[in-house]
Amino acid sequence: MMKRMAAAVYARISQDRSGQELGVRRQLEDCRAEADRRGWQVVEEYVDDDMSAYSGKTRPQYERMLADLAEGRRDAVIVWHMDRLHRRPAELERFVDTCVRAGVRDVVTLSGDIDLAKGDGLLMARLLAAVAANESDSKKRRGARKALEIAQSGRPMMGGPRPFGFEVDRVTHNPAEAVVIRDLAARLLAGETLASLATTLQRDGVATVGGKEWRTNTVRAMLTNPRLWGMRVHQGQVIGAGTWAPVITPEQGERLRRLLLDPARRTNRSARRYLLSGMLRCGKCGRPMHSKPKNGVRRYGCVTGPDSRGCGGVFISAEGLEAFIAQAVLYRLDSPDMHQALTGDGPDEEATRVLADAIQADTDRLDDLAVMFADGEISRAEWLTARYRIQQHLEASRREFAKVTHRDAVADYIGRGDELRQQWDGLNLSRQVAIVKAVLDHATILPAAVPGRHGLDPDRVVPDWRL
Numbered sequence: 001m002m003k004r005m006a007a008a009v010y011a012r013i014s015q016d017r018s019g020q021e022l023g024v025r026r027q028l029e030d031c032r033a034e035a036d037r038r039g040w041q042v043v044e045e046y047v048d049d050d051m052s053a054y055s056g057k058t059r060p061q062y063e064r065m066l067a068d069l070a071e072g073r074r075d076a077v078i079v080w081h082m083d084r085l086h087r088r089p090a091e092l093e094r095f096v097d098t099c100v101r102a103g104v105r106d107v108v109t110l111s112g113d114i115d116l117a118k119g120d121g122l123l124m125a126r127l128l129a130a131v132a133a134n135e136s137d138s139k140k141r142r143g144a145r146k147a148l149e150i151a152q153s154g155r156p157m158m159g160g161p162r163p164f165g166f167e168v169d170r171v172t173h174n175p176a177e178a179v180v181i182r183d184l185a186a187r188l189l190a191g192e193t194l195a196s197l198a199t200t201l202q203r204d205g206v207a208t209v210g211g212k213e214w215r216t217n218t219v220r221a222m223l224t225n226p227r228l229w230g231m232r233v234h235q236g237q238v239i240g241a242g243t244w245a246p247v248i249t250p251e252q253g254e255r256l257r258r259l260l261l262d263p264a265r266r267t268n269r270s271a272r273r274y275l276l277s278g279m280l281r282c283g284k285c286g287r288p289m290h291s292k293p294k295n296g297v298r299r300y301g302c303v304t305g306p307d308s309r310g311c312g313g314v315f316i317s318a319e320g321l322e323a324f325i326a327q328a329v330l331y332r333l334d335s336p337d338m339h340q341a342l343t344g345d346g347p348d349e350e351a352t353r354v355l356a357d358a359i360q361a362d363t364d365r366l367d368d369l370a371v372m373f374a375d376g377e378i379s380r381a382e383w384l385t386a387r388y389r390i391q392q393h394l395e396a397s398r399r400e401f402a403k404v405t406h407r408d409a410v411a412d413y414i415g416r417g418d419e420l421r422q423q424w425d426g427l428n429l430s431r432q433v434a435i436v437k438a439v440l441d442h443a444t445i446l447p448a449a450v451p452g453r454h455g456l457d458p459d460r461v462v463p464d465w466r467l
């Protein structure tokens with residue numbers, strides 16, 4: 001008895017929601033019937049689930065079928081329609097190439113056979129693939145029109161990950177995330193920096209929808225998205241109100257956009273920020289304290305709740321504390337100890353320059369390595385090994401450099417505390433922060449002896465001086 005042709009059957013579930021296309025079961029049934037009619041044996045059915053061939057995503061079953069074809073384990077392919085197989089010409093060429101090499105001539109589609117041994121077989125396949133590609137393009141155009149209609153109706157855009165603060169329906173608030181958004185907005189409008197917000201989010205273990213750590217740019221993008229105050233955005237433009245409730249007020253939203261998107265405001269913001277962000281620890285539990293404004297009053301606090309692990313037992317108003325720490329810093333700058341510390345064994349300009357050169361050289365080497373890897377001159381393993389060594393060295397240089405520049409921040413002011421005291425309020429915040437950080441490692445804030453007492457009780461502040 002003659003060996004029966006070993007046929008591969010390929011089916012794919014499409015994302016087309018119009019309901020016009022046939023389900024995968026029907027595709028398989030049609031293909032099996034076709035195999036029966038030809039007297040072929042279906043030895044394997046390959047089904048890819050819910051992925052569009054056009055999007056370029058990998059299709060594991062398709063790849064497995066190609067591998068089986070390449071190994072000569074299949075004699076023929078049956079597929080319901082050519083656009084089930086490929087939608088891009090390059091993909092088709094690869095498929096045809098694989099078949100030709102393996103001597104597989106019979107590629108059957110239910111819309112017409114393709115005999116790859118004949119010249120017009122390939123042409124036919126190409127035509128079918130071109131038609132499929134064109135269908136995808138017009139689908140996209142239809143999709144764009146549909147997207148605009150949906151946008152104009154105020155309904156949310158679906159697809160992709162859900163926005164932070166909302167459930168998957170993009171309308172219902174996610175209660176926990178909405179609280180985070182309101183807190184971030186309030187803190188930012190009270191003068192805290194994006195960097196400080198991102199740092200506290202990381203520290204509190206709050207992740208993005210994708211499970212990643214927040215960065216300043218992702219926090220900025222999230223807080224400036226008009227969707228938060230109920231506006232529908234289409235292709236970068238607000239085109240009207242959305243069908244969901246705002247998480248923050250439109251007035252807050254506009255202020256956030258002005259604050260975060262105005263380039264002039266990015267570098268030199270007004271004074272209502274937090275001088276001691278990242279430098280305070282709770283005297284009860286030892287955790288870092290966060291900026292925690294209340295009723296428009298700037299405060300630092302040990303933050304409790306599911307997103308933060310503090311005890312919630314210590315709060316202090318920012319105004320008095322910052323003035324007190326600043327005075328203490330300025331006082332120390334005039335002390336003989338400080339003078340000794342800064343001038344005694346301080347690094348000279350030469351050492352600073354050498355460090356800066358070393359950092360630049362390492363950075364260049366990392367760039368060169370990446371190029372060498374991209375050009376195939378070195379393997380991935382070689383690249384990673386070399387990169388690791390350079391990064392170790394680079395980190396050490398950066399740490400050393402940070403020490404040097406900390407000292408640089410105050411070097412000009414040694415013995416001139418009075419002068420600095422007069423200038424202090426006019427310095428921008430980043431300069432103030434640099435000076436305080438140069439001198440203060442951190443301060444521990446003890447619980448209030450008399451709760452609710454106004455003004456600063458200096459006994460609550462236990463500084464740990466760096467210098």
Ligand SMILES: [Zn+2]
Binds near residue numbers: 284286312314
């Ligand atoms: Zn605490």
